[in-house]
Amino acid sequence: MEKRLIKKDVLAGIVGKIAGDVNLVAPVKEEDNVLFELVKDGVTALSSYRNTKNAPKAFFFPRSETLMRYTRKEKGYEFTGLGEDVSGQTVIFGVRPCDARSFVILDLLFDQDKYKDPYYIEKRANTTVVAVGCTKPPYSxxxxxxxxxxxxSTEGADVFLTDLGESYLAEFLTDKGEKLLKYFGDAKADAGAEKKKEEIAQAAAKEIKKTIPAHEIKAWLDANFEHPFWETVHKKCLACGTCTFMCPTCHCFDIQDEVKAADGKRIRNWDSCMFPLFTRETSGHNPRTSQKERWRQRFMHKFRYYVDMFGPIACVGCGRCVMSCPVNIDIRKIAEDISKL
Ligand code: SF4
Ligand code: SF4
Structure with a gap:
């Protein structure tokens, strides 16, 4: 694995050069928020930020995406093309380790042996992820x-940057990552830089003060689908869907056709298990009639069903849902409460 040491003051120049050659997505300041956005002329990528408000999953799985277009003919319909041109070569710069892990978790769903999502897979294949370690975890x-x-954690990263103080240690972890080597100069990292990174990693992990029994509750979830505890979780929930839209691993979607005169397009939109309409069938029957059932589904999906289907828990611990829920429903507390039952 190639490793380079780069002075801090050259990072902005590196980012600028990459932006000149390929699409660059990076954290930018938008009013009071820091958001991942496509960096265009006049937009400056931030080098210092905590984490972004939005999860970067939207660059592989857009909020709204045209899958195909068609036109009506005298007899039936004619396919006229796929949706938006897929992005081309892209670098997502400055992804935090939790969000980089979310890509690996989403890959398991969108790129299975049996089911493959070509829209997601193409964007993933064309994108290089440059992650930046949290030397100091950004939020409580x-x-x-x-x-x-x-x-x-370097999982999901093609290049991983560690802030060593005066400089960054850049680790080129994959073939895609190594294609960016030309931007990073030729100052090889020495053993001292690697040792410093190890010390920083150990100190940073200790800074995560909040732990939840995420694995320990699995057996309880397996056995307690009908437990009265589920009557309590959803009580304050407004069914606004914010938690699911902010989440880097939530991936539910709906597909609709929009037709104007003879021309139509088929669109995939983010959906949310928090919405009553999400499970309503054409007949009008709804298998999840209450918010209790919807909240149980959200929690079970992350901590039980995804684990059964693919292995990992479908939560990376970013805390976005905790920070954004307007009525302070806290997924960490639900896990803790379950562990006491
Ligand atoms: S953000 Fe809070 S109120 Fe909104 S759907 Fe999620 S849990 Fe319910
Ligand atoms: S903390 Fe909340 S928003 Fe973040 S990955 Fe877990 S469930 Fe999703």
Whole structure:
């Protein structure tokens, strides 16, 4: 694995050069928020930020995406093309380790042996992920270490940057990552830099003060689908869907056709298990009639069903849902409460 040491003051130049050659997505300041956005002329990528408000999954699995277009003919319909041109070569720069792990978790769903999502897969294949370790975990709501992550996890990253103080250690972890080597100069990292990174990683993991019993509750979830506890979780929930839209691993979607005169397009939109309409069938029957059932589904999906289907818990501990829920429903507390039952 190639490793380079780069002075801090050259990072902005590196980012600028990459943006000149390929699409660059990076954290940018938008009013009071930091958001992942496509960096265009006049937009400056941030080098110092905590984490972004939005999860970067939207660049592989857009909020709204045209899958295909068609036109009506005298007899039937004619396919006229796929949706938006897929992005081309892209670098997502400055992804935090929890969000980089979310890509690996989403890959398991969108790129299975049996089911393949070509829209997602093409964007993933064309995108290089440059992650930046959390030398100091950004929020008190972070709990990545409880769900198999860590502030310096390299999972999902093609290039991993560690802030060593005066400079960054850049590790080129994959073939895609190594294609970016040309931007990073030729100052090889020495053993001292690697040792410093190890010390930083250990200190950062200790800074995650919040732990939840994410694995320990699985057996209870397996056995307690009808437990009265589920009557309590949803009581304050407004069914706004914010928690699911902010989440880097939530991936439910709906497909609709929009037709204007003879021309139509088939669109995939994010959906949310928090919405009553999500499960309503054409007949009008709805198998999840209450918010209790919807909240149970959300929790079970992350901590039980996804584990059964693919292995990992479908939560990376980013804390976005905890910070964004308007009525302070806290997924960490639900896990803790379950562990006491
Ligand atoms: S953000 Fe809070 S109120 Fe909104 S759907 Fe999620 S749990 Fe319910
Ligand atoms: S469930 Fe909440 S804490 Fe877990 S990954 Fe989703 S938004 Fe982050």
């Amino acid at each position: 709501t972070c709990f990545c270490t409880s769900v198999d992550g860590s502030p310096m």
